[in-house]
Amino acid sequence: MQVDIGNALAEVATPGIPREALDRLDDRVAAAHERIEAGRASDEHGYATLNQPANVDVDAIQAAVEPFDDCENLVNVGIGGSALGAATISAALDSDVDAYYLDNVDPKWVADHLETIDLSKTALNVVSKSGMTAETLSNFLVVREAMEAAGVDWTERTWVTTGPEGNLRDLAEKHDLPSLPVPDGVPGRFSVLSTVGLAAAALQGHDIEAILDGARDADDALAPSLFDSPAYAYGAVNYALDQRGAGINVQLPYAESLETYAEWYSQLWAESVGKDGVGQTPVRALGATDQHSQLQLYRAGPHDKMVTFIRPQEREDTTIPETDLEGLSYLGGLTLGELIDAEFEATEASLANAGLPNVRIEIDRVDERAIGELLYSMEAATILAGELYNVDAFVQPAVEWGKKATRGLLGGGDFEEADEVAEKTELTIE
């Protein structure tokens, strides 16, 4: 993986990072790296994330999914870190198994899926670190009922990935379901390179050893200087630009297979650094599509953002047929890969020309090893940024109020503010 930070420097960008400021920041990166390495050495909560490749029991994962190797579909019920990592790998890589990620509790969306998926040929993976998440348990109960209605023995089609306690662990024990543990000391959003992300990948026939090899490549590339470490360079530049006013970071992958990656990155970054009034806001976008949507704002709007361009250096390709269409004959004989790469470079140049800071991330190709390297690198970048922001990157207390309010509104628990859940003045426009 390569990270080009040239378009984030003050020589070309506003806001930009003066080179001497980056040199000073590098001293903080070195100290942060030392802190991270100490946390890894003692398998400290959160820092243990970066030890994942060595801690994954690949044989246990393969054994857990082996009973389902006849399935045509995977339904993964989970939300947040219990879905987005596995979904990122599914979206990136080809498989004969159709994977569906039921994370949201949109009733029509869930019902439509259950009407179209042949549940008799489906493996159900229920994933929840806590085993208590309302969306996940509700969707599991709905899918189980649909399986029963379809005459499918759900206990023969289900495995569970969860912590040592909670409703899902109880369910697995009660029905003797195959189950996988979630790793200790790894917050859900950081758990893709563990059972949480890799079991679904294994079931889809992906080479999880190659994914872990890519993660090891990224681990090997960590160094006590941002100038020697692509992952730390990215985390440090995001932080430094945020400090200078680029409070938004647009994730702009130029590959449909990386669109879900932008969603995964958004949770990873936002839940990790969004604390104590600080934290850059990740925005999910897609190239070339958003050149016809948001680019106007990126180039001519406020310079309160940076853009992260991501692309594979190698692509499968398709030739554009010759044409005599007025003004478009130049496209004939080119390939769609040449076109999207030209758009990538032209859009990057357009933003650089307008002085908007941007960073280029390039991976070799969209395959297991490169995906593993990208995912691990972003985990390391986020952990480094947490050190630079001086926040605890491994908790997410701000999500709890809403959860309690939801339970309070539904009678699922005491929540004294329930009747003040949405304080607003009456000004409804009809």
Ligand SMILES: O=P(O)(O)OC[C@H]1O[C@](O)(CO)[C@@H](O)[C@@H]1O
């Ligand atoms: O895996 P669980 O415990 O169901 O949590 C799902 C998601 O919910 C959160 O805890 C936020 O509410 C995320 O951090 C986590 O990835």
